[in-house]
Each structure stands twice: as C-alpha cells, then as structure tokens.
Ligand SMILES: [Mg+2]
C-alpha cells in the first residue's frame with residue numbers, strides 16, 4: 011500500500027518536547043519529556059521534517075536574551091542527539107506586545123495563534139501547510155494549526171486539556187508526543203490518510219479522536 015504521510019510535523023516546544031516549567035529561560039531548566047526523543051527519532055526515520063515553532067516571549071519580558079535562547083536550543087538539540095533524534099529547524103518568536111524590553115515589544119504575526127512561523131517554514135522548506143501536522147499543548151497552538159490548515163493534535167503533557175483548550179478544537183487528542191507520532195506513523199498508508207483528512211475541519215471530536 012502506498013505510504014501517504016504528512017509533508018512535515020510542526021512541534022511546539024514547551025510541554026510537548028520538554029517539560030513545561032512555566033517560564034523556561036535557563037538551560038538547566040530543560041528536561042525532555044519521557045518518550046519525546048524516541049518519538050522524534052521515529053519521525054526522523056520516516057524522513058519527515060520535524061520543525062519546532064515556539065513562542066518565546068521570555069525574551070520580550072527580559073528574562074533572557076536571544077543569545078541565551080540560542081544556548082537553550084543548542085542544549086535541546088544536544089539532549090535529543092544523545093538519543094539519536096534531530097530537529098530540522100527551530101522557529102521562535104521573541105516578541106510580546108506587553109514586553110518589558112522595548113526592542114521586542116510588539117504584536118507579531120509569528121506569535122501563535124498567528125501563523126507567521128508556519129508560513130515561513132512552508133516557504134523555506136517548500137511544502138503546503140494543509141499537508142502538515144501540528145502538535146501542541148495549548149489553545150494558541152491549536153488555533154494556529156487550524157488557521158494554517160494543518161491537522162492539529164493536542165498532547166496532554168503540557169498546559170491544556172481538551173476542556174481548557176476550548177474554544178479551540180483539536181483534530182485529535184493524544185496523551186503525549188509518543189502517542190501522537192504513533193498515530194501519524196500508523197496513518198502512513200492510504201486508508202489512514204483518508205482518516206487523517208476526514209478529521210480536518212470536522213469540528214468537535216473530543217473523545218472520538220482519542221487514540222485507543
Ligand atoms: Mg507549549
């Protein structure tokens with residue numbers, strides 16, 4: 011059977027790959043969620059671009075610099091590499107309209123639920139957003155994914171549950187990144203692709219969309 015996988019998988023960072031700690035602005039706060047690295051490795055094995063899209067208003071709020079953030083991302087990549095996993099790219103938005111640092115104080119289309127980062131990645135990598143999956147742990151992630159036409163998967167390792175995520179409606183709810191990636195991999199056949207598409211834009215699917 012022909013394999014029909016998404017063109018790319020977008021991942022939110024905090025609460026999806028690494029543990030949600032509220033505000034993460036130091037390298038020593040970075041801890042991978044169990045199973046996350048193996049899940050990313052599985053995406054790597056499927057040859058799917060794995061692209062992180064993350065709001066990092068900690069920069070606008072003056073908690074860390076973009077240089078420190080780059081160091082945190084180096085550490086993230088290092089910890090993933092220890093388990094044989096790699097990211098294709100990391101897009102971040104350092105802005106916030108209420109930021110304390112003037113240089114970064116502005117509303118920005120990149121900041122989710124805006125879709126600027128998704129559009130930039132689509133242009134850089136040359137794929138269509140409606141062929142992609144976005145995995146996140148917050149309402150803003152689900153709203154951005156939906157607005158961009160991606161299939162959206164909410165994971166329950168971070169801030170939101172299907173209830174607190176409302177009114178955003180994820181296409182699917184998974185316990186964690188590992189379960190979400192298993193779903194994507196399982197759908198890598200033609201029949202699965204039909205199922206994947208049928209979830210897109212279907213509206214409320216709480217419970218129904220849960221992986222058994
Ligand atoms: Mg998050």
Ligand SMILES: [Zn+2]
Nearest residue numbers: 103105118120
């Ligand atoms: Zn921005």
